[in-house]
Amino acid sequence: MNKIRIISADIAKIAKDRLLSDAILFPRRDWKDGLAIRTPNWLGDAVMALPAMKLLKSAAPKNCAIFAVTIPALRDFFRSVDCVDRVICLSGAHKAWSGEDSAKVRQTHSGAALLLNNSLRDAFFFRLAMPFRRIYGASARGRGIFLSKSFLFNPDGLMSKEHHHASRYLSMAYAFGAEEWDGTFPVFNEIKEPEIMSAELVNLLKNKNMLVVAPSAAYGPAKKWPIANFAKVCEWWIKEKKGVVAAVGASSEIANASELEKLVSSPDFANFAGKTDIMDLIAILKKAVFCVSNDSGVMHLSAAVGGTGIAIFGSTNPFATGPLSGRWKIIYSEEECSPCLKRECELGHYRCLESIDAETVIKTIKDYDSITCPPVTGIACPVS
Secondary structure, eight states: OOOEEEEOOOHHHHHHOOOOOOOOOOOGGGGBTEEEEEOOSSHHHHHHHHHHHHHHHHHSOTTOEEEEEEOGGGHHHHHTBTTOSEEEEOSOSSSOOOHHHHHHHHTTTBSEEEEOSOOHHHHHHHHHHSTTSEEEEEOOTTGGGGOSEEEOOOHHHHTSTTOOHHHHHHHHHHHTTOOOOOSOOOOBOOOSOGGGSOHHHHHHTTOSSEEEEEOOOTTOGGGOOOHHHHHHHHHHHHHHSOOEEEEOOOGGGHHHHHHHHHHHOOTTEEEOTTSOOHHHHHHHHHHOSEEEEESSHHHHHHHHTTOOEEEEOSSSOHHHHOOSOTTEEEEEEOOTTOOOOOSSOTTSOOHHHHTSOHHHHHHHHHHGGGSOOOOOOSOOOOOO
16 A cells, blocks of 8 residues: 655755756846846746745845746736836747837846746747847757856756755756745735725635635646545535635636535535636635645645645655645655656556545644644735
8 A cells, every 4th residue: 555645845955955056147237227037937837936036136236126027827926026026028928929028028128037937939039139138047948049058957856856846946046146045935915905806705805714725736637636535625624613615726727616616515615716816816825724735826826925735746746846835734645656747647547646535634734733833934914
């Protein structure tokens, strides 16, 4: 029988990981007005990049800005963090830049750019927009011809038990001379007033004993814990903890949340999947007492805003992409085939997920009642 393991992220080790020996040195005048950072496109990756962006803001000379070059879906996310001075929103995620996109990047007067994604297309358009500036990024897809310097990472080491994915971003920040990460995230500022939130959301945020569940995952079924198990956890919370439950997810994840809503069938269950923007979601996660999630963007975001929770891992690697918080626990099964990193199980089963029962998750939640979570710093107060 395979062992079920419960672990938490080793933040101290992640902070000390240096996957590069490179050092970027250039004088203050070469920074111009700041650093343009091309962010990752996925919410989870964007959250894992925040520690590096926070460090780069501290490392930049005084009066130099950090410009987040990102996609429309993440515009408000980066507007909300205090390590970003200005957001440059591209017209789309996976298409050629428009003339306006190039102009907006050029008009930042950045002295350098750092690409935290692996896009060849973005490297090309950054070079066109900033022809005489320094452009840095990981070596990928033959884009080195457009970069002033390519960072070479060992692909095997990045997905091992040795290195968290955030270490990749942190290592690039360290190359800029940044100080070692202290384990905290930038402050998330409120940029949406309760007056413009839906009445349903405002009422939800009044609850003082809320469990948030994220029963879906964009990656695929190999990351989705059975809905019936989520339902048992929700029913236990409502009955034993006398609290309310809110299910969250993107528009593409409404079906999973709706299935869960039918199974729980309680007036204390609220289905917010597809009903929130990123700032609504941040408000919910700040207010929640606890969160139970698959390996997803919600998991990473909850950890970043100071939440406490449990992440259930299936096909993905808990050591490489686990939540960056000592307040979270990761539950996974040591199957011989896991982590396979597949979207669907090629062996015809999902034993890595199905072997984790609801009782294990409930017991782990109960265990939090007898421990003291690490203090949270750098977190703005939730909506009251």
